[in-house]
Amino acid sequence: MPTVGWIREDALEAFYEGTERTPDPGPPAKPTFRCPFCISVFSIQKELHDHVYKKHRVERPVMLLGGTEPSGRTVVRVPMGRSQVGVANATTVQISIDGRDPENCTPDAVPKKVAEARQAEMNLVLLNDSQANAQPVSTRYKISFRIADASELRRVEDAFAATLVSSSITRDTIGRFLSDPRTQGPGSEYASGLANYCLGILLKERPEAENLTTPFSRYRENYGSALQVLADFDRPLARLITGVVRFALNDFSGADSSTGYWELDFAKALLSDPSRASMPSLDGDAKRRPICPVDHGTARILDLATRMAAESRWSPILDDECREIANSEVLDATDHEKALAIWAAAALRTGSSRSAIEPLTQIAAVYPFNSWAEQYLENVSK
Template sequence: MPTVGWIREGDLDAFYESTERTPDPGPPREPGFSCPFCTAHFPSQSEFQDHVYAKHRVERPFILLRGQEPSAHAVLRSPLAFSEIAVSNTGHAKIFLDGAGPQQVSADKLREIIAETYQSELKFELINATEQRATPVATQYGFSFRIAEKSDLKRVEEAFREILVSEEITRNSIGSFLSDKRTQGTGKEYASGLADYCLGILIKERPKGESLTTPFSRYRELYGRALDVLKDFPRPLAKLITCIIRFALNNFENRGERTGYWELDFAIELLSDPCSASLTRPLESATRRPVCPIDHGTGRMLELSKRLTAQQRWSPILDDECRTLAHSDLFDVIDHQKAFAIWAASAWRLGSTECALEPLTQIAEVYPFSRWASRYLEQAST
């Protein structure tokens, strides 16, 4: 019978068939988890995860400036001491100073560079490569150093007093301030923050002679922009204006800071929590002098707070005064909220719970006054 040659078994095939044997695989292995970083093996996933977390965790590197982590793109406007800079979980850093680099430095060297830099652009990457068999963990930051000389800041403040405090605020006076030679150089950004604040006042007050076309609501944007800049300058004037702006915008997060402006400090305490406001009113001093302008709406709220604080008892006349002010069409909505809050807090402090009900109802759901107003309203209603 004919056969096909290519399927005919040869001597070599017969040899392999007689010598090769597939080993017995044995029983199936127990399921387990092998650590990719060492030789450890675990029967359960939870034990494996606990092992990796305890022995091979590579934490994110980060930097702290005065106890807080900066944003990925931060602007530094005040000098930092070496002790105010902390770098954690970092083996080394890769830096790019003013576009040059990269340069590899230690964590302490990076701290020295940050503490000694005043006018530069610094980009750097913190790297944690403690686990050799794992991908290094890196965090990137960018610092823009705009630290001005104290003498330049003083010259800016001199120009501010002469042009925007002693004279009327107009678009021309703000332009004169920004073009003054004392507001140039490293203090220019400080001057721009002060100018934004004054421009915000101008837009909020809207004097007839200015013929403004900018929307009224934009004053809040200008206040916020000024706040972002001025809060970073360690100057008494900058601190005062930032507190005024926060008060004007109903932001009381920095409660407890003292500016030396008694009316403002007390109003902040009063509106943060009426029952805890305990500032002692100082004696009137003839040496007080204006150091910065305040918009009329905010100034009126401070006057109302001061006036009601001096009262020893509540009366329908005070009730009517507060009601008229709180419902005035001339104030912005956030000034209306402050008026209701001052009304409620003052009536409550003087023991007139019933008269506090009306303003408490208006602000019980309005942040940040809701933190205490809703509680007071509930107590007064029971």
């Protein structure tokens, strides 16, 4: 039943209906698609999409330092050559140094400015405003330049040798090293890497006199931050410490690179692949001088590796010696794993595959030893 309100129409409506004629709207108008950037008009949406994609695409501007894009906050510790700096898809660059007002420059001017920076906080905004009617696309970078020259780095190493190599590592000596006048200024970044390494040793060794409250496992964070900083420095001391840290953290990548510390180079090669034909030689007779401290856990493992590798035959006494280190309560889990790996590798190299089964079963699924231990276990348990 229709409702009353719907049926009723008033007099005005009846009048309009009698007098007005609405023109025939005809067939519906064809849709048009207008390009927002230029005067082109298209009848099919896909054509507009293709047009905008082809003619008006605005790429994100990007900068590359040494082949990689700087992350949100990047610290540059070693000088950059101009050829290592690349800028792409940018039309204008705004550079602000040490908080001063930003200056506009062309993208071509960026490599020179980056290569010349030594101690600076640089903010860069790369703009791509190649499209007249579009908002420019921008990318921001914040780069800290902490570049010290060779003589400044040598002064830091002198201070390191005088405070942390010649005396024992304590919070006090680390503090003295960091407040030494030689570690201030441009070399302070390098000094912080060395100090973090020593703090890591302290946390790992936990001498009783230090009354440490920081948990043992935190040594890995200190080692990690030391690695991040020191890996940038192409100096023998930095290479040696990054080698020790990587080894301590069970990272045997770059096993073929030499640190000059024979035990370390040898153990690294042994643990990355025990079946390799040639091992770095152990040049025990050459003259040595102490260059950097090595934590006792790592030193114990290096000692085990060189001693076991020197054995030409195997016996249960050697099993016992390895087992003791692999189960030691004062050593870290990463060192237990390395002890097991040395045990397995050394036993296998003397042809005693039965002795290798016990350690192999414990590391067959442990990264990174699984890369060889799993296969070895399969072979010896056949």
